[in-house]
Amino acid sequence: xxxxxxxxxxxxxxxxxxxxxxxxxxxxxxxxxxxxxxxxxxxxxxxxxxxxxxxxxxxxxxxxxxxxxxxxxxxxxxxxxxxxxxxxxxxxxxxxxxxxxxxxxxxxxxxxxxxxxxxxxxxxxxxxxxxxxxxxxxxxxxxxxxxxxxxxxxxxxxxxxxxxxxxxxxxxxxxxxxxxxxxxxxxxxxxxxxxxxxxxxxxxxxxxxxxxxxxxxxxxxxxxxxxxxxxxxxxxxxxxxxxxxxxxxxxxxxxxxxxxxxxxxxxxxxxxxxxxxxxxxxxxxxxxxxxxxxxxxxxxxxxxxxxxxxxxxxxxxxxxxxxxxxxxxxxxxxxxxxxxxx
Amino acid sequence: xxxxxxxxxxxxxxxxxxxxxxxxxxxxxxxxxxxxxxxxxxxxxxxxxxxxxxxxxxxxxxxxxxxxxxxxxxxxxxxxxxxxxxxxxxxxxxxxxxxxxxxxxxxxxxxxxxxxxxxxxxxxxxxxxxxxxxxxxxxxxxxxxxxxxxxxxxxxxxxxxxxxxxxxxxxxxxxxxxxxxxxxxxxxxxxxxxxxxxxxxxxxxxxxxxxxxxxxxxxxxxxxxxxxxxxxxxxxxxxxxxxxxxxxxxxxxxxxxxxxxxxxxxxxxxxxxxxxxxxxxxxxxxxxxxxxxxxxxxxxxxxxxxxxxxxxxxxxxxxxxxxxxxxxxxxxxxxxxxxxxx
Numbered sequence: 060x061x062x063x064x065x066x067x068x069x070x071x072x073x074x075x076x077x078x079x080x081x082x083x084x085x086x087x088x089x090x091x092x093x094x095x096x097x098x099x100x101x102x103x104x105x106x107x108x109x110x111x112x113x114x115x116x117x118x119x120x121x122x123x124x125x126x127x128x129x130x131x132x133x134x135x136x137x138x139x140x141x142x143x144x145x146x147x148x149x150x151x152x153x154x155x156x157x158x159x160x161x162x163x164x165x166x167x168x169x170x171x172x173x174x175x176x177x178x179x180x181x182x183x184x185x186x187x188x189x190x191x192x193x194x195x196x197x198x199x200x201x202x203x204x205x206x207x208x209x210x211x212x213x214x215x216x217x218x219x220x221x222x223x224x225x226x227x228x229x230x231x232x233x234x235x236x237x238x239x240x241x242x243x244x245x246x247x248x249x250x251x252x253x254x255x256x257x258x259x260x261x262x263x264x265x266x267x268x269x270x271x272x273x274x275x276x277x278x279x280x281x282x283x284x285x286x287x288x289x290x291x292x293x294x295x296x297x298x299x300x301x302x303x304x305x306x307x308x309x310x311x312x313x314x315x316x317x318x319x320x321x322x323x324x325x326x327x328x329x330x331x332x333x334x335x336x337x338x339x340x341x342x343x344x345x346x347x348x349x350x351x352x353x354x355x356x357x358x359x360x361x362x363x364x365x366x367x368x369x370x371x372x373x374x375x376x377x378x379x380x381x382x383x384x385x386x387x388x389x390x391x392x393x394x395x396x397x398x399x400x401x
Numbered sequence: 402x403x404x405x406x407x408x409x410x411x412x413x414x415x416x417x418x419x420x421x422x423x424x425x426x427x428x429x430x431x432x433x434x435x436x437x438x439x440x441x442x443x444x445x446x447x448x449x450x451x452x453x454x455x456x457x458x459x460x461x462x463x464x465x466x467x468x469x470x471x472x473x474x475x476x477x478x479x480x481x482x483x484x485x486x487x488x489x490x491x492x493x494x495x496x497x498x499x500x501x502x503x504x505x506x507x508x509x510x511x512x513x514x515x516x517x518x519x520x521x522x523x524x525x526x527x528x529x530x531x532x533x534x535x536x537x538x539x540x541x542x543x544x545x546x547x548x549x550x551x552x553x554x555x556x557x558x559x560x561x562x563x564x565x566x567x568x569x570x571x572x573x574x575x576x577x578x579x580x581x582x583x584x585x586x587x588x589x590x591x592x593x594x595x596x597x598x599x600x601x602x603x604x605x606x607x608x609x610x611x612x613x614x615x616x617x618x619x620x621x622x623x624x625x626x627x628x629x630x631x632x633x634x635x636x637x638x639x640x641x642x643x644x645x646x647x648x649x650x651x652x653x654x655x656x657x658x659x660x661x662x663x664x665x666x667x668x669x670x671x672x673x674x675x676x677x678x679x680x681x682x683x684x685x686x687x688x689x690x691x692x693x694x695x696x697x698x699x700x701x702x703x704x705x706x707x708x709x710x711x712x713x714x715x716x717x718x719x720x721x722x723x724x725x726x727x728x729x730x731x732x733x734x735x736x737x738x739x740x741x742x743x
Contacts, residue, residue: 224614224618225618226618226620227572227619228573228621231568231570266569268567268666268670269566276566277569308671309675323610324647326671329646329647329672330671330672332650333650333655333675334676
């Protein structure tokens, strides 16, 4: 198995801390991982944290059980300048982006098994000319502008989103039969190939209270969601809905589904954070490679302090590892199909 | 203490079953309750369920530990016709409404300590000329068209709603500084007087993902919610927000608040049903009397079958009892103030 590549995201945040603390206290959890970053970012932070960590510089993605390996994809001449804990800098922004790009390309070229991303500081990247709302859109672009779906997954619940970072007022107009259908196809397909679920059971939330109560409170269920479900079911996708979201996440019903597709950000994020806080992994479905992410931000004020939890990083790595294991056991046609996309 | 009045709601649904099964198996839980309904509705259902229940007909709200008392507020001549399990009828609709009205008036006149409402079939009442969306609006009307707030409460969480049964597309325009402020005042006031919380801690959810991220995804936080919070805090209300809703319901943060005020139905109903399914009680705040309700529907298909849970009824009664106990211990000025409203 090629290594799992970890990008640390914003170097002034807790991304480097998470990796270093995990290696220092639970090295086994990083046994098949390689960090994609300038080694200096980790050396300096290890020193600041008072951690005696054996780092290894490698020329290509490569894991080791003896050293925490760093693969620096930047050219020798690239100067990113010093990193000061808690203070973002325009100097490091392009290096942050270059690391993510290099890690994704390594995945596409099968030199890495997956990419696990640490938290970025979006405003800093935006100010430096990064033209994407976040990681996910950038990765989808690198993969050839493929359609994608944001999923949050924990042990007990998986939620996928029809819309993501959008004002609530804009959500109803954004819903369409074609995009809903596309999302259902991606979720169905990836639950099969990345999670080894032969016949995925998918629940779709209504947009409105009580899923509109037969058009009494909104028509999106009738006009958009139900037609998409009908078409998806015709294609053999085992999807039910649109169902009232509050009932769907109640204990009796949520166990009936392998994933719940939600109309908007908070509809999915509220229940998964309420039920699985600190254990949820952010996964991008639809990409021709495996990508998971921590579910926390940069926590700039806590970088270098040592008092953080790296449990989300571990969860993201474990999830990527399991998805890779499921994937390599899949039918060859799927892999062939994916290869054509690249 | 005057009795707690229970209205059974739609007689063809499981409202009567819940009361009868609770009395048959846990009579202590109804020790201070009186049913507000024609006694025939309960006699027939008890027979159908094969329950040997001693019913008592009383002339005014009155509880007994020997008999399950029924107070029929309808005139002697009123004929509601037979009730057939599972089949709603226009004949009973006016009796259903009359019972709710009588129970509410008894509360206003201090002849009852609280009203606990069973589930109604809204469409049936609507077709019979009932001009209110539901119980809550009708009760607020009887109390003199007072402003009210819908709250769902369980052992671990209380959520209050700024808007209720409204299409999601209509929610953003419905939010206003004045209504948000009014809701915060009602929640604050009722947490003090009905729940004995001296300094209630209230959290307010943002409308948009990440509470709009400083205007990046929507402006309602900046234009409406934050100004309402500022004004409420000036009035001495301990409210925080608007906060990202997904973070607010995560375990570390939700414990910091006695109640969370939500912008729309699913924002509050999703987390409370996910975390406290079957234990949540629906409470109407702002009324000059105590009103709680079961959190389930009429379940017409299960009426008369015996296979139902009455746990929500018990929770609603316990909640009403606790609210009454808190209330009678309050400062007399408050009661005087309330009396003026009637």
